[in-house]
Amino acid sequence: MGKGIWVYLQKEGESVVEESLMGLSVGRKLAKEASLPLEALCVGEGIARFQGAPSRIYGLVGEDLQAGYDVASYGEAIHYLCQRERPDLILFPSTTQGQDLASWLGGCAGAAVVVGAREVSFRDGGFVAARLELDGKAVVEYLLEGFPAAVSLEQAVGDMPQAGDELQAQVLRVEVPPVSRQGSVRISPSSGEARKVDLRSAKAIVAVGAGVRDRETFDQVCTLASVLGAELGATRAAVDAGWLGHEHQIGQTGVKVKPDLYLACGISGAVQHRVGMVESGTIVSINLDPQAPIFRFSHYCVVGDVRQVVPRLVELLRR
């Protein structure tokens, strides 16, 4: 004990992803409770000034890291730094990259790693991570006894830092020795665009699922959204079908939302979608299938065809 709590800063160009900034707020709280310094690490040159205020930032550089993100090379570099500096705990963001890297550390003998925790606390001199399991019906508490200890957070855990949190951090450049490895992986940049829609702060969301099958129905759903003053959300299936861009996707690999009204059109309610919307205020679902899983977590279960129900709702709202 005593070396510090680290937060992994996932970079996106020259900035740091929001999920890592949220991780910093969780880290700051823990550092205070455990009386430990809050530090950060990233791949590439450290960023001296940004919101969130760690006192020191390690920037990992090396031959293996030049080709861009790859779990094995980033994971090994972080593991190397861990062995050298022996941090007490590393927090990873809720992103797929954060889960990958936490899992990589978790693969070491004796490691104490929890992926997808909704809470991390300091209790009786140790760190405890809690995760929602068993179909959301139980919380499991894990005591992190081993080394390295790391946690990747669940989506939307932690607060965005305030502007006043900006602080000059000490930046340390760390050269990581190359590791010889068979096989190779090269990832081309994502096809996605920067998020334009703001689903997180939307008061009302009308979400499109695979049950919306033709252009006419899709247009009607858009009309309904505009009449309600709602943002458009989507399931992964609807994004795959090309109705909306990925920035509209809600769920595990999309955003987690909490509007006052969530209106689901032709959505089955798969767990990966549910985790992104189940905390919404009032949930209204339209589905042909009376047994659709989404009806188990809806306040209003509208059994019917979106092609008929949606235009009827538009008409009633306009009256």
Next chain:
Amino acid sequence: MKVAVWVREIPDTRDLIGEVLGPDSMPKWKEWETRVDPEDLNSLEMALQWKDRDQQLSLTAVSVGEPRKLDVLRECLYRGVDQVVRLSWEGDSMDLVGEAGLVAAAVRRLDARVVFTGVQLNDTECGHKGVFLARALGWPVVTYVEAMEKGDASGFLKLRRAVEKGVELVEAKAPVVVSVGVALLKEDPRAPRSARAKLKLQHKKTPIPNWGLAELGPFPEQGGCGLRILCFRAQPQRDFPAKRVEGSSEEELKAMLEELRAQGVVR
């Protein structure tokens, strides 16, 4: 080209009704059915489709431990893998990192150069098993793979990853672990096939080889998991006092909108 798939039997904890914890505050594992990890099934399908295109490809499914309620290896035979191997372990109960170490030893013995497995994080598991396996093998890994666009006999793969910002294209050269996560739609061409009647008849009694330490040889012992479960506590469930609304009834839709207006969520 030799390819392996790592599959697991997991408790089916979807849609559990009632209390999930027993009087001892432990999950009622024994009461629940089991199933093939659904993402393992998707990863098996990806490998089988590759085999459908390349008849030279030899596909082996591996799994650790005796079946509990469902033999996932037989399920793989019923879908068309060439060979299955059960891995066993005489010591204490084994965590997922330990399982990954055993699977890695089997993959080496099989001389497989690409291993497919599912990306799903299951109850009481501490991380993604594809990543654990890659680490144990010293191989690279591609996670969140939703489609394989190309795979050739030299071990060159073109994969598609589904991540936060959309889709990423990945070029990988074997040896490599492919960790699969596919959106499951019934009509999706990537959806897993069901057991084939002919293969079911053929493999009902096929003996399944078991490899233990004797076959696998020494492999790095895992130092045990540094995690300890302190407790399971029931999560209070949000109440959904659900109302059924008949979509074809204008009256019922109208009444619903009025209630929503009264709640202030609809203007």
